[in-house]
Amino acid sequence: MSYISSRLSVVKPSASMVASQAARALRAKGIDVIDLGLGEPDFPTPPHIIEAAFAAARAGETLYTAAAGTLAVREAVAAKFRRENGLDYSADDIVVANGAKQIIFNALMATLEPGDEVIVPAPYFVSYPEMVKLLGGSPVVVECPEADGFRLTAERLEAAITPRTKWLFLNTPGNPSGATYAEEALKALGAVLARHPQVLVLSDEIYEHIIFDGRTFVSFGQACPGLRERSLIVNGVAKSYAMTGWRVGYAAGPAPLLKAMSTIQSQSVTSVCSIAQAATVAALNGPQDGVARFRDAFERRRNLVVDGIAGIDGLTLAAPEGAFYAYIGCAGLIGRRTPDGTALEDDAAVSNYLLHRGRVSSVPGVAYGLSPYFRISTATADDILTEAVARIGSAVEELE
Numbered sequence: 001m002s003y004i005s006s007r008l009s010v011v012k013p014s015a016s017m018v019a020s021q022a023a024r025a026l027r028a029k030g031i032d033v034i035d036l037g038l039g040e041p042d043f044p045t046p047p048h049i050i051e052a053a054f055a056a057a058r059a060g061e062t063l064y065t066a067a068a069g070t071l072a073v074r075e076a077v078a079a080k081f082r083r084e085n086g087l088d089y090s091a092d093d094i095v096v097a098n099g100a101k102q103i104i105f106n107a108l109m110a111t112l113e114p115g116d117e118v119i120v121p122a123p124y125f126v127s128y129p130e131m132v133k134l135l136g137g138s139p140v141v142v143e144c145p146e147a148d149g150f151r152l153t154a155e156r157l158e159a160a161i162t163p164r165t166k167w168l169f170l171n172t173p174g175n176p177s178g179a180t181y182a183e184e185a186l187k188a189l190g191a192v193l194a195r196h197p198q199v200l201v202l203s204d205e206i207y208e209h210i211i212f213d214g215r216t217f218v219s220f221g222q223a224c225p226g227l228r229e230r231s232l233i234v235n236g237v238a239k240s241y242a243m244t245g246w247r248v249g250y251a252a253g254p255a256p257l258l259k260a261m262s263t264i265q266s267q268s269v270t271s272v273c274s275i276a277q278a279a280t281v282a283a284l285n286g287p288q289d290g291v292a293r294f295r296d297a298f299e300r301r302r303n304l305v306v307d308g309i310a311g312i313d314g315l316t317l318a319a320p321e322g323a324f325y326a327y328i329g330c331a332g333l334i335g336r337r338t339p340d341g342t343a344l345e346d347d348a349a350v351s352n353y354l355l356h357r358g359r360v361s362s363v364p365g366v367a368y369g370l371s372p373y374f375r376i377s378t379a380t381a382d383d384i385l386t387e388a389v390a391r392i393g394s395a396v397e398e399l400e
Helices: 006-010 015-028 047-058 071-085 100-111 127-134 154-160 183-194 225-230 255-266 274-285 289-310 347-356 382-397
Strands: 094-097 117-122 138-143 165-171 200-204 231-236 249-252 325-329 373-377
Touching (some): 015 347, 047 274, 071 274, 100 165, 100 200, 100 249, 138 154, 154 183, 183 225, 225 231, 289 325, 289 382
Parallel strands (some): 165 200, 200 231
Antiparallel strands (some): 231 249, 325 373
């Protein structure tokens, strides 16, 4: 007897969660492992946000809310889009879900027919292709090499589109590479999409505020206003406000799509936690100094890792333009042998070696669709990152 549906047979668990679990298992045995597998801010949620949640609970805001979110949170999101992105959405153009990941899942569930194609530029967030497969679609992976800044080009997009293409996924700044898209690059992609009216665009902008070197973030909706009725702009409070565990994501998009997504939510999770929604209102409407403080810390840590990796023979790292990851090239390690004589055949073997020999948890590039690389999270304290880079360097020095 099988308890598992056939559609689940093609879906893999989250690679970052697997890496983190492996680190925890070693720690449980008393082995000192630095876990850089999962990506979440190590800062506490700002106090005014916590106080807002506490006040909401005390005030009795503990009941079900509308599936799409409370009016207050949807108005706060609409105000954020106007203030920060120049996008004129009303509360009716907004939907809230249990994290940006659920926004994406609901959008795919609402739109995909069996065999519909979704263009996924690689390297990609590990859940993108798995969600597409789970919901009956076909991910079309388009490799975006480091030579192109890990960015999708107009030429590669044009070549990937077919009559079955339903969605294009964009992620800027990107996980795992940290790549960002300037306005002109987004406009070039928009010009291609204008010729293919069947293609919807999902722009995942969850790392919007974590952008470095004085760059200005540009939303896809801002760069390509002519595609508004085909665009779903996805964001959330998890990364910018250190609120990963609060589980609140949001999106703006065309009314028929949002209505369908709300229907799915009403028949699955009902709504987002009312207290978390109140906290999100405080995050978006309240003081923003924490956002800048977090960004500065992440940029400092980015620099620390870039400088450290530069001193390790066989590894390369193009300075990430945003987010809080380092996508480290390890082509120079492939074929080298570990102290016990085992050849490192791919980036999965490299990541495994660094875990067991260097005692640093990472995620192999194969999980993101582009090898040979491995990803570490830089969202941890400076001294921990310094130690992690030193451990990686020592482990690499032991290779033959």
